[in-house]
Amino acid sequence: MSAGVQDVGVVGCGLMGAGIAEVTARAGLDVVVAESSEAAADAGRARLEQSLTRAESKGKIESAAAVLERIRVVTDLGELADRDLVVEAIVEDESAKTDLFARLDEIVTSPDAILASNTSSIPIMKLGVVTSRPAQVIGVHFFNPVPVLPLVELVPSLLTSAETTARARDFVETSLGKQAIDSQDRAGFVVNALLIPFVLSAIRMLESGFATAEDIDRGLVLGAAHPQGPLALADLIGLDTTKAVAESLYEEFKEPLYAAPPLLNRMVDAGLLGRKTGRGFYTY
Structure with a gap:
């Protein structure tokens, strides 16, 4: 099996993307978040700072600044090239997601990298088949608010490899300390x-x-x-x-x-x- 996930990319820094970036950085991993514009990136940074400052004030983390140091918010998808795992967290629109997965397939260089989607309803197969590596495409569906809710649904397609599923489970359960349930690749998944x-x-x-x-x-x-x-x-x-x-x-x-x-x-x-x-x- 490939080494564990260390460097994570997130596409989208809205409510869900920011939450995924936050819990990943709080777990000690390096995170690059890609947004579509400078305005969206600024809003994403502000969202992260506000959430982490609140977590520090409540004693849930020692230092918001230390966590923020592990997160870079960028506007160039190319900066995700070296990531071990990239989680897509953009608008719930099939054409937007398939376009993004085709681009990520060209950008992410590691042959072992996992391309994951936080979609809540779109079949993972539809995302996997637009890439050259459908065996490494999987649904990793978090729940809002991500820093609070412990559940993640793991959704392999018919083409997702057992190794990809195992690595995604290790990331969710071992690295992030969340609880995973398994779902078949059907619209809506379990929840x-x-x-x-x-x-x-x-x-x-x-x-x-x-x-x-x-x-x-x-x-x-x-x-x-x-x-x-x-x-x-x-x-x-x-x-x-x-x-x-x-x-x-x-x-x-x-x-x-x-x-x-x-x-x-x-x-x-x-x-x-x-x-x-x-x-x-x-x-x-």
């Missing part, structure tokens, strides 16, 4: 295949006038011991991401329970995406 129909059902309940958003969420929190209600959770995930996952699930399985409700479609059209825009099912 979202169960979670998204539940969230969509809550949206349909609200849309029909059956109950208010507050009562739907209170019902699940107080009556089923959920940490937060499904509509608040949708706002946290992002309504655009919720819609994208629903569409991937519906495309794959053609089951009505996976179809995005009209209310969700209209809210996304209006830019009411949840916490990240200040308004979704609730106002923030």
Whole structure:
């Protein structure tokens, strides 16, 4: 088996990419994060600094500055050439991801490098086949907020090698100290295949006038011991991401329970995406 992962690349420094970069740097590994523009890179650096400063103030890490020294945020994908593992964490759009994987295949020089995707719904096979190394392409799906939630889904495609899966598991469990579960390469994987129909059902309940958003969420929190209600959770995930996952699930399985409700479609059209825009099912 190849040596363990030491040098990590992350593409995208939004909420998920920054979280992946943070936990990787906190584990002592060297991280290069690639963003699409200087403005996005500056926003990503600010996000990392804010999160790590907060972690230091709470005593979760000794020094935010020491962790930040292990992270470089760049705008040139070419700086990922020497990475042992690159995690893609860009927008949940199949064409954007396949374009990126084709570029990474040309850029990343190590013959053993793993190309991983943090996608929450797009089949890994579709990403692997646009590269010359589908045996080294795997889904490594983190959950938001990455520094807090311990779960990672490992999703090998039919062409992913056993060695790649083992190395990815070692990175997740040994290096990062997280817990991995295995999923077959089906849209939604384990968690979202169960979670998204539940969230969509809550949206349909609200849309029909059956109950208010507050009562739907209170019902699940107080009556089923959920940490937060499904509509608040949708706002946290992002309504655009919720819609994208629903569409991937519906495309794959053609089951009505996976179809995005009209209310969700209209809210996304209006830019009411949840916490990240200040308004979704609730106002923030």
